[in-house]
Amino acid sequence: xxxxxxxxxxxxxxxxxxxxxxxxxxxxxxxxxxxxxxxxxxxxxxxxxxxxxxxxxxxxxxxxxxxxxxxxxxxxxxxxxxxxxxxxxxxxxxxxxxxxxxxxxxxxxxxxxxxxxxxxxxxxxxxxxxxxxxxxxxxxxxxxxxxxxxxxxxxxxxxxxxxxxxxxxxxxxxxxxxxxxxxxx
Amino acid sequence: xxxxxxxxxxxxxxxxxxxxxxxxxxxxxxxxxxxxxxxxxxxxxxxxxxxxxxxxxxxxxxxxxxxxxxxxxxxxxxxxxxxxxxxxxxxxxxxxxxxxxxxxxxxxxxxxxxxxxxxxxxxxxxxxxxxxxxxxxxxxxxxxxxxxxxxxxxxxxxxxxxxxxxxxxxxxxxxxxxxxxxxxx
DNA sequence: CCCTTGATGCAGCGATCGGTGCGTTAGAAG
DNA sequence: CTTCTAACGCACCGATCGCTGCATCAAGGG
Numbered sequence: 001x002x003x004x005x006x007x008x009x010x011x012x013x014x015x016x017x018x019x020x021x022x023x024x025x026x027x028x029x030x031x032x033x034x035x036x037x038x039x040x041x042x043x044x045x046x047x048x049x050x051x052x053x054x055x056x057x058x059x060x061x062x063x064x065x066x067x068x069x070x071x072x073x074x075x076x077x078x079x080x081x082x083x084x085x086x087x088x089x090x091x092x093x094x095x096x097x098x099x100x101x102x103x104x105x106x107x108x109x110x111x112x113x114x115x116x117x118x119x120x121x122x123x124x125x126x127x128x129x130x131x132x133x134x135x136x137x138x139x140x141x142x143x144x145x146x147x148x149x150x151x152x153x154x155x156x157x158x159x160x161x162x163x164x165x166x167x168x169x170x171x172x173x174x175x176x177x178x179x180x181x182x183x184x185x
Numbered sequence: 186x187x188x189x190x191x192x193x194x195x196x197x198x199x200x201x202x203x204x205x206x207x208x209x210x211x212x213x214x215x216x217x218x219x220x221x222x223x224x225x226x227x228x229x230x231x232x233x234x235x236x237x238x239x240x241x242x243x244x245x246x247x248x249x250x251x252x253x254x255x256x257x258x259x260x261x262x263x264x265x266x267x268x269x270x271x272x273x274x275x276x277x278x279x280x281x282x283x284x285x286x287x288x289x290x291x292x293x294x295x296x297x298x299x300x301x302x303x304x305x306x307x308x309x310x311x312x313x314x315x316x317x318x319x320x321x322x323x324x325x326x327x328x329x330x331x332x333x334x335x336x337x338x339x340x341x342x343x344x345x346x347x348x349x350x351x352x353x354x355x356x357x358x359x360x361x362x363x364x365x366x367x368x369x370x
Numbered sequence: 371c372c373c374t375t376g377a378t379g380c381a382g383c384g385a386t387c388g389g390t391g392c393g394t395t396a397g398a399a400g
Numbered sequence: 401c402t403t404c405t406a407a408c409g410c411a412c413c414g415a416t417c418g419c420t421g422c423a424t425c426a427a428g429g430g
Contacts, residue, residue, distance in 0.1 A: 113295050114297075115219075117295065125351045153347075157347055158340075162347060166307060167338075
């Protein structure tokens, strides 16, 4: 990866490059081995950065993992716009389920949950909540009958993440349809 | 805790005593601080046991946490028998929700998920699956219409664990009733 | 009651982790 | 182009982690 890393963050500058390299290193290490094997010196070495930098910028693995999770789960899925809430939700559940198929994503989630405590866990869902809110909001603008966000989150995000983390088998598109059907009465 | 620890495992003997002490130490440490601060020497010291023993019997924190989680979530909840599947499930969901209120339980789950990989996570739900299966089986014997285990797990265990880990707010009895209502058509 | 076997305690090894003071460099402002 | 500030790299420290032979001891079988 050296110095010519394709940067995902917007502003140029060394800080941004370091941040990107470190985030990338965390994702790589998480994809390669168990999260317990991840230490700050290891991450720093992989990122081509001095360990001191990581200690000073992030302080702990918990914060680092939280940040990486937040970045990874932010903007990874485009909020669908099919014209109906049902269509939006079905499409969205299928998309999230597909995303959760990636073992690297799973590893990152598990690590964020385990190491980062509640903050790490919420980093995994905050953007999903925003997406759900957007879809519900749009339906409300359309004048449709809008269910509660909590209710939708419980019954969509719940099974979605439950299967990903505890079961290991993602849901099919049919499964997504059934799930949405159960929410929209 | 010294030597007069009330033993939960069946056979008497030193091995069983050590196992119990170590499990207890893990739970205590997990309840006190972040899981990343937990190391084998620390656990051993707390258990009043030599670190070598832990290294040899468990090998890694992952296996240890998996075992502790399996023990903790095994037999902690009595399968209800109210006479109807709906009643059983409502009671059971409420019980599990209550159990998930305990911060120590949450800490253990998070650690098992993060450190133990998939095995650690499945240790948190395998007994719940058994309980669900028992209730469904009983309903089947009664001659009732029995939903699929997968479906029930998705829609009950999903929201239950989702709220516990990602949201942090447990569900009320009313919430449990609604959830069960959505599963039983 | 003794004896065999497996598990546990002990001492100590190398490796590496987390963290700090100081000099240097890259980026941005004027 | 010059200057100023914040971020980074370097060298180094103590602490402790993970792990391995060897001696010891408790549990259960004959």
